[in-house]
Amino acid sequence: MSNIYLIADESYTILIAVKAVDEKEAKNYFVKEIVEVDDEFVEYLTEFTYPSLFGNFYQDHIGPFYNMFNPEEFEERLEQMAMDDRKEYISSWIIKNTTEFFKDAPELGDEYLRQLRKSNEENKFAGDFSKEFIEKTAKIAIQNDFYYGKLNIIKLDLENEPVQIIKK
Numbered sequence: 001m002s003n004i005y006l007i008a009d010e011s012y013t014i015l016i017a018v019k020a021v022d023e024k025e026a027k028n029y030f031v032k033e034i035v036e037v038d039d040e041f042v043e044y045l046t047e048f049t050y051p052s053l054f055g056n057f058y059q060d061h062i063g064p065f066y067n068m069f070n071p072e073e074f075e076e077r078l079e080q081m082a083m084d085d086r087k088e089y090i091s092s093w094i095i096k097n098t099t100e101f102f103k104d105a106p107e108l109g110d111e112y113l114r115q116l117r118k119s120n121e122e123n124k125f126a127g128d129f130s131k132e133f134i135e136k137t138a139k140i141a142i143q144n145d146f147y148y149g150k151l152n153i154i155k156l157d158l159e160n161e162p163v164q165i166i167k168k
Contacts, residue, residue, distance in 0.1 A: 001021070002019045002020060002021055003019070003020065003021070003022075003155050003156070004017060004018070004019055004155075004156040004158075005017070005018050005019075005020055005023065005026035005153055005154065005155055005156065006152075006153075006154045006156060006166065007026060007027070007030045007151055007152070007153050007154075008151070008152045008154075009148035009149055009151060009152075010145075010148060010149025010150050010151070010152070011149070012152070014034075014038075014148065016029075016030055016033060016034070017156075018030065018033075023153045023155070026153055027142070027151065027153065028139070030142070030151070031135065031138050031139045031142055032135065034138065034142075035134055035135055035138045041138070041147055041148075042134060042138075043126070044141075044147050045129075045134055045137050045138060045141065046126050046127050046129050046134065047125055047126045047127075048116055048119055048125050048126065048127065049125050050064070050066060053137070053141060053146065054116075056097065056101065056146070057093075057094045057097040057098050057101065058090070058093075058094060058097075059093065059097065060089075060093045062075075062077065063075070065078055065090055065093075074086070078090070094113075094116070095113065098112055098113055101140065101144075102140070104140075105136060105140065108133055108136055108137055108140075111129065111130070111133050112127070112129075112133075112137075115127030115128065115129060154166055
């Protein structure tokens with residue numbers, strides 16, 4: 001039997017109502033719909049800038065590679081490295097972080113890294129990703145509470161009452 005669910009981002013700035021059997025199916029509908037209507041979220045997934053999904057890969061165990069006060073500069077620990085060593089170090093962490101993020105879908109990680117290499121060669125800041133990549137990556141990002149934060153999924157129950165109060 002289907003139910004009506006309200007799904008909201010962490011701050012309740014986006015609210016979607018869906019008809020679904022359970023919360024998992026409701027979340028899947030949310031992902032499919034959100035990649036169709038939220039261009040900024042799709043840019044978050046496909047751009048190689050900060051802040052974006054790429055920003056989660058452009059770091060090591062200490063933190064981001066860019067200087068927080070001047071994103072055009074590297075952090076001091078990287079400034080001290082020779083240019084070739086720094087490139088190799090950053091590249092190895094990007095691959096490690098990408099592989100970890102896409103551990104359950106390595107083909108998506110491969111596509112991400114291919115598009116990153118291509119964008120570097122063409123001096124572009126966004127990848128040309130497949131629709132399938134965007135939908136599957138959106139699902140992973142949302143499951144990890146990226147971009148929208150923790151989703152609020154509320155099952156509406158109007159069976160016995162004509163009103164249901166929903167509090168943040």
